[in-house]
Amino acid sequence: MSNACSHRQIFLSLCFLFCFTFPCYVKSDELQILLTLKSALNKSSTDVLDSWAATGSFCSFNGITCDGGGSVKEIELSNQKLTGVLPLDSICQLQSLDKLSMGHNSLYGAITEDLNNCSKLRYLDLGNNPFSGPFPDISALSELQYLYLNGSGFSGRFPWKSLENMNNLTVLSLGDNLFDRTPFPDQIVKLRKLNWLYLANCSIEGKIPPSIGDLTELKDLELQLNYLSGAIPSEIGKLRKLWQLELYGNELTGKLPVGLRNLTSLEYFDASINYLEGDISEVKYLTNLVSLQLFMNRFNGGVPPELGEFKKLVNLSLYTNMLTGPLPQKLGSWADFDYIDVSENLLTGPIPPDMCKKGTMRGLLMLQNRFTGEIPTTYASCATMKRFRVSNNSLSGIVPAGIWGLPQVEIIDIAYNRFEGPITSDIKNAKEIGILSAEFNRLSGEVPKEISGATSLVKIELNDNQMSGEIPDGIGELKALSSLKLQNNMFSGPIPDSLGSCASISNINMANNSLSGKIPSSLGSLPTLNSLDLSRNELSGRIPESLSFLRLNLFDLSYNRLTGPVPQSLAVEAYNGSLAGNPGLCSSTIKSFKQCPPDSGMSKHVRTLIVCLAVGAIMLASLGCILYLRRKEKDHNRSLKEESWDVKSFHVLTFTEDDILDSIKQENLIGKGGAGNVYKVMLSNGVELAVKHIWNTDSHGRWKSRSSTPILGRRSGKEREFDAEVQTLSSIRHVNVVKLYCSITSEDSSLLVYEYLPNGSLWDRLHTSRKMELDWDTRYEIAVGAAKGLEYLHHGCERPVIHRDVKSSNILLDEFLKPRIADFGLAKIVQANGGKDSTHVIAGTHGYIAPEYGYTYKVNEKSDVYSFGVVLMELVSGKRPIEPEFGDNKDIVSWVSSKLKNKESVLSIVDPRIPVAFKEDAVKVLKIAILCTTQLPALRPTMRSVVQMLEEAEPCKLVSIVINKDGEVKKKEAMDPADKFNL
Incomplete structure (x- = not known):
């Protein structure tokens, strides 16, 4: 008996000891797991993990919450700038x-671990990270209530069956991933506790099932940017708790369902960019709407x-429909109204007067309708207005003076109306205005001299009015x-000489006025x-010789009173019509002009003597210049050598x-540009390089001395372009992007050393005497290669790179005519925080600039796509982006x-130098170019899709290409390549 008791006591003691020490082992293991996690994230740029040390209690670690037993219950490390591969099997x-929150970081790599071991998780957030590969099965996570995987880089087939047992899910966010195409998953409509469903941009196709109405707890339903088709089911009216409904960017058809009126809690409704039809009367019941988007x-x-009585409405976008009748006159008068865009409809009646009643309105866009009446004077005091656009209507009366001087306005667009009266001196207050578009009205009076105060102006379009007086010198x-x-x-009066100070100007049109005096040589x-x-003016005197230095696509001085000889560089047959109607002009080379008279009043011998003396003087002067330049070059090279270079x-x-500094001399100069000179360098080993030499200037454009310092930390335009080019190119490795070997900088100047491309630019090959060398196969290969270079910039870099100046002269060709994207002086890298670039300086080159620059100034990848579409048109047609034959203001x-x-x-567009056998192949590429140059950025393809489409358009391969609204390839099938161009 005593022996049995002894054994029992030993057993109980062991049990007690085991139970007492087990938590220590558990805690030790958990500490090691957390330290393993820290080690995996050791590249973090944040100090959030500094408290994670091997000593002390891990329950005090930043982001860690423990339960009552001292075990890890929650890991909350979202939005902490963390990077690395997540060790999920260890976690x-x-x-x-029960909670793992790692969203909004920079975690990467594939998720290959078995997440089913995390079976107690209620909350899982891996959203907004650059993971890759498919997402694994998570069927065992039946306790999940919150699942955030949106914007995580996942692709392939999503394991929809994993959701079948997750009956407690209240939030499901899977949008913005590249999943395989799939019909609307049946598993979704069985999750009856869902109140938040985000499935935007994740490749869901087919119809929205009527059973969506069973998810009666939904407050937010987002299905935008998918491939959904068919009608919006009337059962959606059962979702009476809906606060937000997003359906835009699909292929939905039919009318707004009658049941929509039941969604009286709805505040945000967006069904834009679809094929919906019928009236919009159902929305009159949605009295709590804050934002209505049906464009x-x-x-x-x-x-x-009834919309005029909506007390919360602040945003209304109905543009590009066929709506008729007037707008409610009380519209926007109740809340802090933000913007209205009802452009491109058939609306009539007056402009509602009180949309800026609360002083918060930023955008009034009503262009291309049939509105009548005057601009209400209430908008003259709308200090928050940024975009005021009412062009292409039947508006009349005098523009209220304050409109011209709105302090934050970026665009005033009143063109194609019947406005009268002057532009007032108030315009001096419009410090932010970039575009003043008032053409085709009945405006009168002078351009106020105060316009010089509107220093952000990029475009002034006052043509086709009744304006008079002199053009102010302050322009x-x-x-x-x-x-x-x-x-x-x-x-x-005269053309202001000061116009020669507008260094950014690309287009001047003053035709058909009564201007007099001489043409300023400053132009x-x-x-x-x-x-x-x-x-068609009254300009007189000689044509300035300085105009010979311009490289003009359109040049017209016809029907003036110009006299004297035509400058030699302008005395070509191509400019005959451009100089017609000036009987006082003469030329020794253009037959249609009278011959310039020989010098008179002296004998032939005297003239010969003068010529000989002049030639001798020129030769002596030339010799002196050569000696001076050589001496200057030696001094220049010596000064370069004396500088301290990094x-x-x-x-x-x-x-x-x-090796580089010794080659920066005049004889090696091969090009000049706005950013600096370019030199060719031949190394002793036979390798050729190109070197761009940029002199630094101070913030006012003056040359910097060694002793000068940046004013208030500002950097000059050239320095910023240099920084942009180095930042962009230094990390890029792609066969179709020009290679930057190194940068060499000093305080006074900067050098960029590139690979040398011996065949110049695509512009040279297409638009100079060498253009016969490019057959269609070569043009096609150049198009594909350049597209792949841009695709890499947009999609292959850690952060997308927006070039902002895509054009044929920035596509260089190697010895095999393979293309390289070059000149990144204007490039922008998209910031990780998603901030959008916005500037009043239009980046790019006339003829290549996307139309959205004219009204938003927003820079994004789709702007590059537009410019590349212009390049494709050049390749197909052989024409420049701007040609006189296109007509005024046409590109x-x-x-x-x-x-x-x-x-x-269509076939007549194709360059006649392309053989007939290849014309239809060229039309295939032309079709892609048209898609790229669609007016609305959202409808342009991505560069990834452009590459895919070009590859499908390989010569001798007949295809049709259709893209969906978010710019991805929709389908491809054989058809006639010029079949009415049903794009």
């Missing part, structure tokens, strides 16, 4: 873990007058000005000018700093659009 060994559909009928103070259109008015110093029309290499270098995009009438007309 899932935390037996009490780009096929709706007709009137705007319900030369508008340093950002790129386009000045004053044609078809009654302006008189010849404008570096970016490519269109100059001064025709070399940053991005590839293995086979040359030294001295290659509008010219191509005008040709899309029938097969013969």
Whole structure:
């Protein structure tokens, strides 16, 4: 008996000891798991993990919450700038873990671990991380209530069956992933406790099932940017708790369902960019709406007058439909109204007067309708207004003076109306205005001299009015000005000489006025000018020799009173019509002009003597210049050598700093640009390099001395371009992007050393005497290669790179005519926080600039896509982006659009140098170019899709290409490539 008791006591003691010490072992294991997690995230740029040490209690670690027994219950490390590979198999060994929140970080890699060991999880957030590969099965996580995987980089087939047992799910967020296409998953409509369902942009196709109405707890339903088709089911009206309904960017058809009126809690409703039709009367019952977005559909009928009584409504977008009748006059008068866009409809009546009653309105966009009446004076005091656009209507009266001087306005667009009266001096207060578009009205009076105070102006379009007086000299103070259109008015007096100070200007049109005096020679110093029309005025005197230095696509001085000889560089047959109607002009080379008279009053011998003396003087002067330049070059090279240089290499270098500096001399100069000179360098081993030499300037554009310092930390434009180019190119490794070997910088100047591309640019090959060398196969290969380079910039870099100046002169060709994207001086890297770039300086080159620059100034990847579409049009047609044959204010995009009438007309676009056998292949590429240059950015393909489409358009391969609203390839099938261009 005593022996048995002894054994029992020993057993109980062991049990007690085991139970007492087991938590220590558990805690030790949990500490090790957390330290393993910290080690995996050791590249973190945050200090959130500094408290995670081997000593002390892990329950005090940042982001860790323990349960009553001292075990890890929650890991909350979202939005902490963490990076690394997540060790999920280790994390899932935390037996009490019910919350894992790692969203909004930079975690990467594939999820290959078995998450089913995390069976107690109620909350899992891996959203907004750059993971890769498919997402694994999580069937065992039956306790889950919150699942966030949105924007996580996952692809392939999602394990929808995993959701079958998750009956407690209240939040399911899977959107913005590249999952395989799938019909609307049946498993979703069985999750009856869901109140938040985010399935946007995750490749769901087919119809929205009527059973969606069974999810009666839903407050947020987001299905936008998918492939959904068919009608919106009436059963959606059962979701009476809905606060937000997002259906935009699909292929939905039919009318708004009658049951929609039951969603009286709805505040945000967006069904834009679909094929919906019928009236919008159902929305009149949704009295709690804050935002209503139904743009780009096929709706007709009137705007319900009840919208004028909506007390919360702040955003209304109904543009690009077929709506008729007036707008409610009380619209936007109740809440802090933000913007209205009802453009491109058939609306009539007056503009509602009180949308800026609360002083919060930012956008009034009502262009291209049939509105009548005057602009209500209430908008003259709307200090928050940024975009005021009412063009293409039947509005009349005098524009309220305060409109011209709204302090935050970026666009004033009142073109194509019947407005009268002057532009007032208030415009000096419009410090943010970039575009003033008032053409085709009945405006009168002078351009106020106070316009010089609107220093952000990029475009002034006042053509086709009744304006008079002199053009103010202060217009030369508008340093950002790129386009000045004053044609078809009654302006008189001289052209301001100060206009030569507008270094960014590319388009000047003053035709059909009464301007007099001489043409300012300062116009010849404008570096970016490519269109100059001064025709049908009363200009006199000689044509300035300085105009010879311009590279103009459009040039017209016809029907003036110009006299004297035509400058030699302008005395070509191509400019005959551009100089017509000036009987006082003469030329020794153009037959249609009278011959310039020989010098008179002296004998032939005297003239010969003068010529000989002049030639001798020129020779002596030339010799002196040569000696001076050589001496200057030696001094220049010596000064370069004396500077202190900092070399940053991005590839293995086979040359030294001295090899480069010794080659920066006049005889090696191969190009000049706005950013600096370009030199060709031949190394001793036969390798050729190109070196861009950029002189640094201070923030006011003056040359910097060694002793100068940046003013208040500002950097000059050239320095910023240099920084942009180095930042962009240093990390890029792609066969179709020009290779940057190194940067060499000093305080006074900077050098960028590139690979040398011997065949120049695509512009040179297409638009100079060498263009015969490019057959269609070569053009096609250039298109594909350049597209792949841009695709890499947009999709292959850690953060997308927006080039912002895509054009044929920035596509360089190697010895095998393989393309490289070059010149990244204007490039922007998309910031990780998603911030959008916005600037009043239009980046890019006239003819390539996307139309959205004109009204938003927003820079994004779709702007590059538009510019690349222009390049494709160049490749197909052989024409420049701007040609005189296109007509006034027309570019290659509008010219191509005008040709899309029938097969013969389409084929006429193709460069006649392309053989007939390849014309239909060229049309396939033209079709892609048209998609790329669609007016609305959202409807343009991504560069990834452009590459795919171009590869499908390989010569001798007949395809049709259709893309969906978010820019991805929809389908491909054989058809006639010029079949009415049903894009």
